[in-house]
Amino acid sequence: MRFDLIAADDQDGKALRGLGTYGFINGANGFVVGALGAGKQNLEEYGYRMEQIVLSATDMGLGTCWLGGTFTKSTFARKIALKGAESMPAILAFGLIDDETQARSGALRLRVGGDKRLSWQTLFYEEGFDSLLSREKAGEYEPALEMVRIAPSASNKQPWRIVQTDQGFHFFLQRTKGYRSIMTRLVNIDDMQRLDMGIAMCHFELTAHQLGLKGLWGLQDHKVELPDDLTEYTITWIKDLE
Numbered sequence: 001m002r003f004d005l006i007a008a009d010d011q012d013g014k015a016l017r018g019l020g021t022y023g024f025i026n027g028a029n030g031f032v033v034g035a036l037g038a039g040k041q042n043l044e045e046y047g048y049r050m051e052q053i054v055l056s057a058t059d060m061g062l063g064t065c066w067l068g069g070t071f072t073k074s075t076f077a078r079k080i081a082l083k084g085a086e087s088m089p090a091i092l093a094f095g096l097i098d099d100e101t102q103a104r105s106g107a108l109r110l111r112v113g114g115d116k117r118l119s120w121q122t123l124f125y126e127e128g129f130d131s132l133l134s135r136e137k138a139g140e141y142e143p144a145l146e147m148v149r150i151a152p153s154a155s156n157k158q159p160w161r162i163v164q165t166d167q168g169f170h171f172f173l174q175r176t177k178g179y180r181s182i183m184t185r186l187v188n189i190d191d192m193q194r195l196d197m198g199i200a201m202c203h204f205e206l207t208a209h210q211l212g213l214k215g216l217w218g219l220q221d222h223k224v225e226l227p228d229d230l231t232e233y234t235i236t237w238i239k240d241l242e
């Protein structure tokens, strides 16, 4: 996987149209583009790495917007010279924020509910999907889960669900109903929800590290019964491993 930073040029606005992105990007100063090779859980990793870039840019005071879409054959892809099996599942627009208050309360963001997030009770469980996880029971991991809760996601669907057990935290993707069939073809949302899982992992891990909590990612025999056929297992944060 590789990423590149490119300065915006006059043609980019035009190039963005028709690439399956939604929303409007005006006056971006630049873009982060990426090239992704084939591999199991490659989209999750792309999401994870790109979100690290988002957070670094945010730390510098820049505004960012994830743009998911069909970039593989776009002028953006040409700028990083995609090779054979490589794809470009999303890019990042960034720039100086003119007016932060206005940016956060703009009509489009409010209309798509971009400022809203699902509740803790919808997202986090204990032992299985029929028992809710309280903030108290999450204990020292409460801030890490909260940072997942407020993370950005494609169409703000927040498809992550997390089950805490003695082992650690099992991450599941609950796909948005209907997206697989209709939206997939339009905006590749099917893949984008896998990027979202990487974003959730990034927020969780960075917060855990900041709090001095140890753990590693791994695939586990989680024994959690899936609530429906839209839900699939992604990965586990195995507590206390180094």
Ligand SMILES: Cc1cc2nc3c(=O)[nH]c(=O)nc-3n(C[C@H](O)[C@H](O)[C@H](O)COP(=O)(O)O)c2cc1C
Binding pocket: 020, 021, 022, 023, 024, 065, 066, 067, 068, 069, 090, 109, 112, 113, 114, 115, 151, 152, 153, 154, 155, 156, 192, 195, 196, 199
């Ligand atoms: C994988 C991914 C793809 C996205 N694609 C777009 C996009 O094409 N156009 C857009 O305006 N916003 C896009 N977004 C931004 C989300 O809509 C936004 O993060 C979400 O609505 C939450 O709003 P917030 O980030 O302002 O809190 C995308 C976000 C993610 C994570």
